[in-house]
Amino acid sequence: MSRDDDQTWAELIDSFHASPAPSSGGDGDQPWPAAEELGPDERLEEPRPDDFRDASVTLGSLTGRGAAPSDGAAEGGVGAGIDDATADEAANHFVPPPPAPLPRGDRIQQVAWAGVIAPPIALIIVAIMSWRPSDEIVFFAVVAFVAGFVTLVARMRGHHPNDPDDGAVI
Template identity: 35%
Template sequence: MTPQSDEDEVWRQIVASFNDTAERDSADQPWPDSENVPAEPTRRVVKPSEEPEPDEDSYNDSYKDSYKDSADDEEEDEGHFEPPAPPPLPKLDLPTKLAWVALFGGPAYLLVAAMASWHMEGWALFTAVAAFIGGFVALVVRMGDGPPNDSGWDDGAVL
């Protein structure tokens, strides 16, 4: 037999057994014990380790106090990450601010006018659409293609 005829025979068997019922019903199959979930979750109890204490009473009291304070601090700080403050946003110049206002102002005017059922003149529609397109073009042109000025001498992989 050739490998192709073996494959064809396997496919014929799969197609012929497509509508056959399973030999064993799924309700009859045993459920594995590893899949059982306990009714109440088990809780792990960790006992604190006992530290040897110094012999002198006065030293002993100060040792206990300092040990408790340091243990409390460690428990509070453990697993808590506080990110550093983000750098300030760059200051925008007047043309960039105007471009952003035009980009969002034109569609905002059209949306408010449509929702309020205002009668819009042709020049108002043209101005709103032109403001949107002009703001977009201004932002794209001002974006620039070069690397940032503060990137240093090593620009990484530049293709």
């Protein structure tokens, strides 16, 4: 490093350890709030539940975009702090219909899925239990997996030329 780099580095370290300069306002205050001025043994106070007793602070955003609270809010009843517009909005909230049931498939598809799922699970369990399956069982598991996979791929719906549904066309 050159002499200028060493001098710049030393100035940087000195400015790091120096106290902050007073703010440009001329009054000598720190540029941060006084609440952040804590000594080494001081801690910030946690808010107490009594600090939030003012209803204008806790329910102010629930009274409905500047509208006056409804009569229920004055009485402290259910729905306190909710005006008619908010209640109408809640009543007209979209509720999606229940989803369609999953397709069950035919017997061939069910057996193909069983061939794809069951052999790997069985071989993992056998490996965890430290059993040594016979070669015929391993061969049967591999053949069942491959046959199930090929069956599922072969039975996939493909694009038919006379199919009117082309999906999303841009």
